[in-house]
Amino acid sequence: MKWLDRQRCLMDFTLSCVWRRKGKNLGFLLVYTLIIFVVCSVIFFSNALRRQADAVLHDAPEMIVQKMMAGRQELMPLAHQEDIASIRGVRSVEPRVWGYYFHPATQTNYTLIGRKDFRHGDDAVEVGQGVLRTWGAVQEDKLYFRMVDGKALDLKIAATFSAATDLVSADLIMMSQATFRRLTGMPDQFATDFSVRVRNPQECTTIAEKITGIVPGARPILREEIVRTYSALFNWRSGYMIVILSAAILAFCISAWDKATGLSAEEKAEIGILKGVGWGTSDILGMKFWEGMTVSLAAFFAGVIGAYIHVFFFSAPFFEHALKGWSILYPSFRLRPEVNLFELAVLFFLTVVPYTFITIIPIWRVSVTDPDLVMRQG
Amino acid sequence: MILSPAIIALEAGAVLAAGYAAYASAMAMQIIQGWDIASGSEQQLLLEKKTYLISTIFAWLMAYQIISLFLFSYTAENLHDLFVGAMCAAGSLNVNDYGYPTLVLKAFNCLLCGIWLIVNRTDNSVADYPLIKPKYKLLIGIAVLLLIEAIFQTTYFVQMKADVITSCCGMLFSETEETVAGGLAALPSYPTKVIFYLSVLITLRVGIHHYRTGRAALVYSLSAAWLLILSIAAVISFIAPHFYELPGHHCPFCILQREYHYIGYPLYLALFTGGIAGLGVGVIDRFKGSPSLHAAGPLLQKHLCLLSMIGYMLFAVISVYPMIFSDFRLEGY
Amino acid sequence: MIELSQVSKVFNPGRHNAFTALHGIDLSIKTGGVTVFKGPSGSGKTTLLSVIGCMARPTTGRIFLDGTEITGLPERFATLTRRQTFGFIFQNYNLIRGLTVLENTMIPAYPTGRNYQEIRQRALELLEKLKIESKVPMKVEHLSGGEQQRTAIARALINDPAVVIADEPTAHLDTELSMELLEIVNDLKNEGKTILVASHDPLIFESTAVDRVVSLRDGKMIDQETPR
Numbered sequence: 001m002k003w004l005d006r007q008r009c010l011m012d013f014t015l016s017c018v019w020r021r022k023g024k025n026l027g028f029l030l031v032y033t034l035i036i037f038v039v040c041s042v043i044f045f046s047n048a049l050r051r052q053a054d055a056v057l058h059d060a061p062e063m064i065v066q067k068m069m070a071g072r073q074e075l076m077p078l079a080h081q082e083d084i085a086s087i088r089g090v091r092s093v094e095p096r097v098w099g100y101y102f103h104p105a106t107q108t109n110y111t112l113i114g115r116k117d118f119r120h121g122d123d124a125v126e127v128g129q130g131v132l133r134t135w136g137a138v139q140e141d142k143l144y145f146r147m148v149d150g151k152a153l154d155l156k157i158a159a160t161f162s163a164a165t166d167l168v169s170a171d172l173i174m175m176s177q178a179t180f181r182r183l184t185g186m187p188d189q190f191a192t193d194f195s196v197r198v199r200n201p202q203e204c205t206t207i208a209e210k211i212t213g214i215v216p217g218a219r220p221i222l223r224e225e226i227v228r229t230y231s232a233l234f235n236w237r238s239g240y241m242i243v244i245l246s247a248a249i250l251a252f253c254i255s256a257w258d259k260a261t262g263l264s265a266e267e268k269a270e271i272g273i274l275k276g277v278g279w280g281t282s283d284i285l286g287m288k289f290w291e292g293m294t295v296s297l298a299a300f301f302a303g304v305i306g307a308y309i310h311v312f313f314f315s316a317p318f319f320e321h322a323l324k325g326w327s328i329l330y331p332s333f334r335l336r337p338e339v340n341l342f343e344l345a346v347l348f349f350l351t352v353v354p355y356t357f358i359t360i361i362p363i364w365r366v367s368v369t370d371p372d373l374v375m376r377q378g
Numbered sequence: 379m380i381l382s383p384a385i386i387a388l389e390a391g392a393v394l395a396a397g398y399a400a401y402a403s404a405m406a407m408q409i410i411q412g413w414d415i416a417s418g419s420e421q422q423l424l425l426e427k428k429t430y431l432i433s434t435i436f437a438w439l440m441a442y443q444i445i446s447l448f449l450f451s452y453t454a455e456n457l458h459d460l461f462v463g464a465m466c467a468a469g470s471l472n473v474n475d476y477g478y479p480t481l482v483l484k485a486f487n488c489l490l491c492g493i494w495l496i497v498n499r500t501d502n503s504v505a506d507y508p509l510i511k512p513k514y515k516l517l518i519g520i521a522v523l524l525l526i527e528a529i530f531q532t533t534y535f536v537q538m539k540a541d542v543i544t545s546c547c548g549m550l551f552s553e554t555e556e557t558v559a560g561g562l563a564a565l566p567s568y569p570t571k572v573i574f575y576l577s578v579l580i581t582l583r584v585g586i587h588h589y590r591t592g593r594a595a596l597v598y599s600l601s602a603a604w605l606l607i608l609s610i611a612a613v614i615s616f617i618a619p620h621f622y623e624l625p626g627h628h629c630p631f632c633i634l635q636r637e638y639h640y641i642g643y644p645l646y647l648a649l650f651t652g653g654i655a656g657l658g659v660g661v662i663d664r665f666k667g668s669p670s671l672h673a674a675g676p677l678l679q680k681h682l683c684l685l686s687m688i689g690y691m692l693f694a695v696i697s698v699y700p701m702i703f704s705d706f707r708l709e710g711y
Numbered sequence: 712m713i714e715l716s717q718v719s720k721v722f723n724p725g726r727h728n729a730f731t732a733l734h735g736i737d738l739s740i741k742t743g744g745v746t747v748f749k750g751p752s753g754s755g756k757t758t759l760l761s762v763i764g765c766m767a768r769p770t771t772g773r774i775f776l777d778g779t780e781i782t783g784l785p786e787r788f789a790t791l792t793r794r795q796t797f798g799f800i801f802q803n804y805n806l807i808r809g810l811t812v813l814e815n816t817m818i819p820a821y822p823t824g825r826n827y828q829e830i831r832q833r834a835l836e837l838l839e840k841l842k843i844e845s846k847v848p849m850k851v852e853h854l855s856g857g858e859q860q861r862t863a864i865a866r867a868l869i870n871d872p873a874v875v876i877a878d879e880p881t882a883h884l885d886t887e888l889s890m891e892l893l894e895i896v897n898d899l900k901n902e903g904k905t906i907l908v909a910s911h912d913p914l915i916f917e918s919t920a921v922d923r924v925v926s927l928r929d930g931k932m933i934d935q936e937t938p939r
Contacts, residue, residue: 005826005827006821008827012827013814020809043383228460228462231459231460231540235457236382239386246390266808270807273805276799277867278799278870279819280822281430281790282787283790283822340636341640342384346384349384349391350383350387353390357394357438360398360434360438363434364430364431371761371766372761374805375757376757376758415785416783418769418770418782427786505788
């Protein structure tokens with residue numbers, strides 16, 4: 001295996017060269033790693049969010065039916081529950097009662113959910129940890145609400161959601177449906193929307209069509225459509241981040257070009273010596289190939305491992321806000337570590353491929369140094 | 379236009395690849411015009427140096443082309459949930475008229491780059507570089523195809539529009555949009571199986587004959603080319619369904635997924651190895667007339683023939699595997 | 712046997728700084744023995760050596776190595792010939808700083824596709840023969856001039872070339888070290904190697920080890936003399 005032996009020797013020599021100039025290579029390696037780290041974090045993070053959204057939506061009802069009037073959402077009359085339930089293929093129709101509560105003292109919005117089977121009674125609430133933190137003065141386990149008619153309402157905190165669900169439940173206040181209606185003034189014969197479960201998910205479209213016929217102004221939202229929208233959203237957001245980052249990638253490529261072009265006199269002399277003692281152009285190209293490989297792989301692994309830790313252990317503190325945008329993705333999640341080949345291939349394409357292509361020409365330029373140069377310099 | 383990292387990566391890659399191919403073909407033009415191996419002039423020395431640059435660029439383009447082919451089909455797979463009715467990559471590729479042509483071009487360019495590298499290798503093995511002009515003419519052709527591929531791919535992505543909810547209107551997309559057909563026409567499985575495995579046997583037989591005697595290179599190359607096309611039909615017709623264990627699922631892309639242990643990668647890589655090396659045997663045969671290639675040509679052909687046979691054997695073994703080790707039977711449905 | 716016929720070399724032809732380094736050289740060098748090219752600097756000695764050693768292509772003329780023409784070889788094949796046939800010792804030694812004596816010695820063998828261990832073994836043997844085996848793990852920049860010279864010689868011999876080319880090998884050596892070098896050259900000659908030296912050091916071209924002296928001036932051969 002002549003070829004293998006040759007590669008082994010070239011690699012050996014290259015590694016010793018890279019190691020010899022470690023100080024000089026380290027700075028560049030750091031920049032390279034940083035670029036891969038940032039791009040990789042974006043990709044990991046957005047794909048993890050997308051997967052989480054898929055997972056959350058997996059258990060969601062097949063369809064939500066809202067009522068629209070003049071392009072605005074309005075309350076859904078409970079009277080339609082029976083109409084929808086009677087459509088063939090519909091398994092259940094559940095009215096949902098929920099909304100937001102603005103707490104003037106701390107200028108904060110909270111999510112209110114009214115549950116039919118609330119187990120703590122009509123003068124109690126169950127709240128998330130975040131509510132306790134932000135509400136301000138909580139006296140005797142009681143929260144003070146201002147009802148829709150301006151009167152005060154004291155509700156006892158019967159329970160709190162565990163810290164583990166904090167990401168989902170931080171700003172959540174749950175109460176009975178009766179209390180919800182008392183607090184917000186939502187009339188008894190209305191709900192916020194319906195969640196509809198169907199027997200065969202493939203019939204969703206037909207059922208949705210029938211619902212629009214029965215309930216005037218109905219706007220059915222299919223789970224499938226939500227999934228699609230989330231997908232597009234995450235694709236778009238991470239794509240947008242990459243576009244922003246492309247300036248950084250470009251700057252990196254220029255520095256790679258610069259590094260490959262602006263070899264020090266010492267390095268140039270070395271290549272001259274190698275050619276002088278009998279190395280050919282292909283051998284120099286081979287050596288430079290291994291050099292590029294070494295640097296790229298080192299940066300790639302370091303960057304990917306860094307991004308993995310950043311995203312899955314620390315939930316990507318660096319650009320959580322840019323990608324998550326909590327108003328759009330309301331239920332937030334703890335990210336489940338998962339990486340697939342596709343993400344790595346994309347990352348490879350965005351970083352290593354441009355680096356490699358950018359350095360081809362400068363490398364070729366040094367590799368064709370005339371072998372008699374060492375002689376001529378005398 | 380959908381702006382996902384994968385699309386940006388593919389687009390940036392296509393621009394780079396087409397740009398470098400164009401650059402290489404500009405140099406190729408100079409070489410075709412000014413090449414004079416007998417001369418020691420500086421002009422000739424410079425051209426010789428440039429051949430190294432072109433070879434390097436194409437070696438990288440080949441590597442790029444292979445990864446890009448897989449990334450492209452994977453991206454199509456990844457985007458399928460943006461389109462109503464698209465169940466996998468086959469559906470996403472169908473959302474407009476440019477998906478499949480781009481894929482086919484990518485695969486074709488992959489083959490061509492491989493063949494070019496083989497011709498280049500042959501040419502470099504003898505000191506008078508007998509194939510220098512045909513080699514660089516072929517290269518200009520490939521550069522044009524790479525450019526077309528980049529244009530097709532861009533058009534495919536630009537014309538893509540995700541079916542998403544818009545909050546301003548309550549219309550259902552599902553209602554009005556026509557669904558995207560995800561199925562691919564499949565040949566009947568049983569006859570295809572028979573023809574495919576027969577063809578594998580014949581190709582191997584011819585290959586062994588060529589390996590032993592050095593004759594029938596063209597016959598081997600032709601049967602390798604035929605097998606390449608047949609293999610793709612076979613993947614759609616019965617190989618993929620055997621991996622899915624679903625008689626109606628013919629998609630040639632889903633086997634690239636994790637659910638099927640990424641089996642598509644070795645499968646397609648083996649196929650491409652078999653195909654490119656097999657075609658290479660025939661291409662060298664065409665140039666064997668050159669006197670300096672008299673010794674080097676046949677030797678290279680033998681090596682390529684062996685490589686090609688190994689590729690096809692691997693492909694056949696992988697395709698047989700699920701038929702033996704799974705209870706699933708395709709026939710009878 | 713190396714034969715040159717009407718070899719000329721022009722640098723930067725057609726430009727205002729065009730410079731003819733060699734003018735129609737006709738020369739034939741037999742296998743074995745030491746040939747010295749002497750002449751003032753700029754006389755074309757070094758260019759002649761690099762043309763013979765397949766490092767540079769002559770502008771016109773032809774060169775034959777053991778009857779095979781090597782003039783028109785493209786770089787890929789010229790390099791191959793050069794690696795198999797020639798070993799080079801440069802004026803400034805041109806060792807690579809930061810690498811050890813052993814690594815420097817092994818460098819020319821890396822692209823040959825020989826086994827790494829085999830190359831290493833060969834390098835160690837050579838360094839032992841040249842009596843610097845104790846310096847093997849040292850970086851070359853810590854060596855004395857004579858040791859650097861020996862490392863450079865070991866490097867030239869790693870591929871076991873038939874011809875050793877040395878360009879001004881004594882330029883940076885004192886008399887004692889120059890004499891040592893001549894001894895080594897004599898040993899190589901006795902092993903049957905062909906040795907080509909460019910030098911304007913009288914110590915070299917007046918040495919008894921030298922079989923033939925070729926004088927150059929302004930890129931032309933002026934006379935040949937054969938001592939002994």
